[in-house]
Amino acid sequence: MAAHTSKAFLSLGRLNVSGFGLHRSVNRIRYATLLSTNSPSGNKGLPDRGSRGAFARKPRRDAGEPRTEKMAVDQDWTAVYPAAVPFRPSSVPLPVRMGYPVKGGVPPEKKGNLELIKIPNFLHLTPGAIKKHCEALKSFCTEWPSALDTDAKCDQHFPIKVESREYLSASPSVRNPSARIVHLKVKLSSLNLDDHARKKMVKLVGERYCKDTDILTIKTDSCPLRQQNYDYAMYLLTVLYHESWKTEAWEAEKTAADMEEYIWEDSPSQKNILDTLVRMKVAGEGEELREELLRRKEVQEYKDSVTRLKNEGESESAMLQYREAVKKILNL
């Protein structure tokens, strides 16, 4: 058994060494010296096992001091962990502890800690390592156009923004179904829409439009491939645009309840105020006098205050404005 295990150690050590090209020679020497010192003692300790023959225990080497003791503070870490490798306690010079604390104590240390080995680590992706990656990739990249240096210019020249996500995971398959989702964002102010078209567009898209930022977001995920979803999103945008410019016959039946905001003309409020003014005999009867009444300053103020009350919702200041307007009209 001993022989087996020592052989196993030896082979492991060899494998590791092959990964670390630079330190190969050093390690080999170390392992070799260990072997030489240990072998006599191993043989001495098991004289009665000699009958086993092939299974005579191989001398076990003592572990030397860990590499972390020899690491310089300003060493090149990318050389220690150049690729994704499981956690090696003797190569990471950090006093990390992980696991459930021993009773009345602290989490177990990193040496021989399976928890640290099980979890994925990103020791190979330090900022320095990323910088090196970027430097290496730079030669394959194209330069950002110098004319597009501000966000505003980007919005102006490229109003449609398409967003999609890539997913990487360590698994047998590189496919991820969430990668097919495409978000298409566009500001309505950058589209050529007149008043009616804009209102119709907002009604057609419903929840997808955000009033505060004026951005229409179309999310497509019905097709299996990203390319297909992107085409579909562009198609939807085109159709929305053209449909909102058209006026259907049934749009003439739009009622006051469908209106997006309160319009004072032809509202009960306008009728009320005109009737009141007529009854007050401020001016006589007649159609043209209604027009004249409407043009009066007090009536305009009243109209503003009522529109503000209905559109913006209620508040003390809006109420006060309404009160002043009514007082002026009624000559109080």
Place this chain on the structure above:
Amino acid sequence: MCQIDLQIMAIHRLSFRLRQTITHVRSLHSSGCGRLQEAVATESEPEPFSVFRAQENDPAHQSQKHVGQYYTVPPAHIPSLFPHGLPRRYQQQVKTFNEACVMVRQPALEVISYLKKTDFSKPAVRYLFYGLKGSGKTMSLCHTVHFCYAQEWLVLHIPDAHLWVKNCKELLPSSYNASRFDQPLQATEWLRNFKITNEHFLSKLKTSQRYVWTKREFTEEGRPLGELVDQGISRVKSSSDVVGAVMKELRLQSGQPEADFRLAVAVDGVNALWGKSTIKKEDKSPVDPEELTLVCNLRKLIKNDWHGGVIITTLSQTGSLYTPKSAYLPQELLGEKGFDSMDPFVPVSVPNYSEKEFESCYLYYIDRHWLQHPQSQTEDGKKELIFLSNRNPSMLERVCAFL
């Protein structure tokens, strides 16, 4: 005469009490009373009863300098003017203190000043008191109604329109209009109170057309209005129609140039007219307020197509149905339809007590020996009261009730 005697006795009692409490009250109240001439740090003895009381008991003569002070409603007016108008807790307070003291506040003064300047040839102007719960809307309405009463106007006071849209024990289909419903009990009660308030007008005014109630009962043209009202009180079945007839008569007649009376319509809780109701028909479907005769007639009265009077209303969330507790602004409580019907109206905001008004109320309670707890008379106690009630009149009254 008896009023003056009462006043003199009140003066004696007050001055006696005030001398007892003068050391406490002096430094506190000299800034709190409404007398603007008095400097803050005077040590002079204030006059016996004008600390927080106004001298002026007639609402017509009250002005800005009386703001924050209490005036007493003459005891003779109370049973005739307010058989049903005052808030319940205030009625209890009146009984306890043996006097009805109303605080003069800015919103009521404002509306009274408009009322004084009204031009009765123009359509009736509508005023709406709105404010947080318990801030004094109903009391402001009562103050204004007292003014109208003192000016010898005809007061049509509906104490709470919400009572007409809920808890109706009897609902009859209307004989006049088949799609509507009558509420005989509420109508008779209201007619009774209306009669008490406007006794002397009812004999003077005459009906302008013939009303037929049933096959055998009718009221001829030219009969005094009192007879109409009596008809409604005695014949319970047709009382709702009588209410409608009374309203129509008053509306038409107040606008006539030869009418010698002014009509003041006071409605508390006007948002009930356009809200929802909890009354159900026999098949358990809800009744729309529009289908109730009383509500229908009242809505017609509130429209401003008549002249010769004013319409004063308040909003009320307390009795209203299906409205959130935090709603107090006009549009929230009136709704779209209500706002469009009331438009254009003058909204008057009724805020919580100001510092001065709070002082005045506090001193009044102390004077009436309502605050018995020894700590309530200290500075700290006062701060605690301010904190607990947030200067809200009804909260203050409820908190002080325990002390």
